[in-house]
Amino acid sequence: MTLYAQGVLTPNEWLDLGGLSSLSAEEYFGASLWQLYKSIDSPYKAVLKTLLLEAYSWEYPNPRLLAKDIKQRLHDGEIVSFGLDPYCMMLERVTEYLTAIEDPTRLDLVRRCFYLKVCEKLSRERACVGWRREVLSQLVNEWGMGRRSSDNARQPGELEDRSGTRSA
Structure with missing residues (x-):
């Protein structure tokens, strides 16, 4: 039966x-x-997309394109508010890839870039809580970033390197 039917x-x-x-x-x-x-x-955004391209190249010549994943999820009835969000799907795919090649440093970078790209400042209170804010809050907790790391990520262009010093 088709999705239209x-x-x-x-x-x-x-x-x-x-x-x-x-x-x-x-x-x-x-x-x-x-x-x-x-x-x-x-x-x-460029960091996220470049790493997505790297993940695709890792699967070459038969990459699992996000567009195909969206189509499959629709056919499987997996329609949730954030499940088909392209940035959430991109993060999910890049996370799978970086976890598989055991690269926690770039995984941390991707998570911070995602946080900054979404532009939801979790440290600021909001009267209205949208699904993006809820999802980002859930992800930050899963990543173990907590308040300290999300505060660090609030300053665009500043990330902490492994030595603990701030770099622009």
């Missing part, structure tokens, strides 16, 4: 762009150069 999706709310193919080696190179250029204006 099940009432999960309505035709006027969804655009099917057809099948999804894999990426060629040339596309990885071009996308990496583009992220290098984009990092000038959006460094946190």
Whole structure:
């Protein structure tokens, strides 16, 4: 039974762009150069996307594209407020990759970049609590960052290196 027939999706709310193919080696190179250029204006986003490209290249020639994951989750009925958020999915995939290659330093960097990209300052009280804020709060607790680390991440461009000194 199709997602339209099940009432999960309505035709006027969804655009099917057809099948999804894999990426060629040339596309990885071009996308990496583009992220290098984009990092000038959006460094946190560029770090996330560059590491996603690295994760894809690790699975080459058959990467699990996020677009295919979204499609699969829709067909499996996994529709939750943040489960289909592209940044949450990107973080999930990059986390899987960095955990698999045992790279906790870059995993910490990715988490901080995600925190800064989302722009939800958890240290500030809000009258309205949206799903992004709830998800980010849950993630920060899971990461063990707590208040101290989230306070450190409040200053864009400043992260603590392993020696404990602040770097810009």
